[in-house]
Amino acid sequence: MKIILIKEVKELGIKYDIVDVKPGYAKNFLFPKKLAILFTYSLKKKYFNILNKNINNETQIINNFNKEIIKIKKLNLVFYKKARNSGFLENTLSKKDIFNMFLEHKINIKIDQIHFKKKLINKIGNFKFEVKFSKKILKQFNIIIIQKPKK
Numbered sequence: 001m002k003i004i005l006i007k008e009v010k011e012l013g014i015k016y017d018i019v020d021v022k023p024g025y026a027k028n029f030l031f032p033k034k035l036a037i038l039f040t041y042s043l044k045k046k047y048f049n050i051l052n053k054n055i056n057n058e059t060q061i062i063n064n065f066n067k068e069i070i071k072i073k074k075l076n077l078v079f080y081k082k083a084r085n086s087g088f089l090e091n092t093l094s095k096k097d098i099f100n101m102f103l104e105h106k107i108n109i110k111i112d113q114i115h116f117k118k119k120l121i122n123k124i125g126n127f128k129f130e131v132k133f134s135k136k137i138l139k140q141f142n143i144i145i146i147q148k149p150k151k
Contacts, residue, residue, distance in 0.1 A: 001020065001021055001022065001023045001026050001038075002018060002019070002020055002038075002039035003018070003019060003020075003021055003026050003030060003036040003037065003038060003039050004016060004017070004018050004036060004037050004038075004039050004043060004047060005017045005018075005019065005030075005035065005036050006034060006035055006036055006037060007034075007035050009030070009035050009036070013135065014134070014135065016047060018039055018044070021036075026038075061134065062134075062137065064108075065133040065134065065137055068107055068108060068109060068133070069131075069133075069139055071105065071106075071107050072102075072107060072109075072131070072139075072141060073141075075101070075105055075107075077098075077101070077141060077142065077143045077144065078143075078144045078145075078146060079093060079097060079101075079143065079144070079145050079146070080146050080147070080148040081093065081124075081145055081146075081147070081148055082147075082148050083123075083124050083147040083148070087123050087124045087125075087147075088122055088123055089121075089122050089123065089124070089145070092120045092121060092122045093121040093122070093127075093143075093145060094121075095111055095114045095116070096111065098114055098129065098143070099111040099114060109131060113131050113132050113133065114129060114130075114131055115129065115130045115131075115132060116129050116130075117129065117130075121143075121145065123145070124145050124146065124147050125144075125145060126142060126143070126144055126145075127142070127143050127144075127145065128140055128141070128142055128143070129141055129143055
């Protein structure tokens with residue numbers, strides 16, 4: 001069943017996207033919550049101008065994300081954490097730690113845009129994490145965790 005999204009739906013699309021979904025999902029979830037409407041060709045004509053504006057807005061959003069990506073690349077993503085002799089951290093590195101670093105450097109990223117390859121980062125070393133800027137833009141970054149010197 002083809003629908004037009006009225007609002008952004010996680011893992012499905014952004015506002016004004018035309019997507020295929022199962023009829024039950026549309027009728028039982030999307031339509032009652034006013035997240036989507038049924039796609040018809042007459043509606044497509046009505047929303048054509050909105051879709052074109054949406055493409056222009058998306059281009060502007062991508063440009064803004066590119067600015068944020070450049071800021072992140074310039075940032076030295078190194079964390080000093082207390083660790084045991086075995087190399088395991090006393091406190092795991094969390095999304096919040098990265099998010100707070102982004103806040104300090106005025107990088108406009110939401111915490112739910114940050115994704116780790118593993119659930120927990122609990123060792124010293126180099127790790128990768130991803131920032132999901134939009135449904136289409138996913139960028140990977142490296143992070144280094146170094147043992148904090150003991151006093």
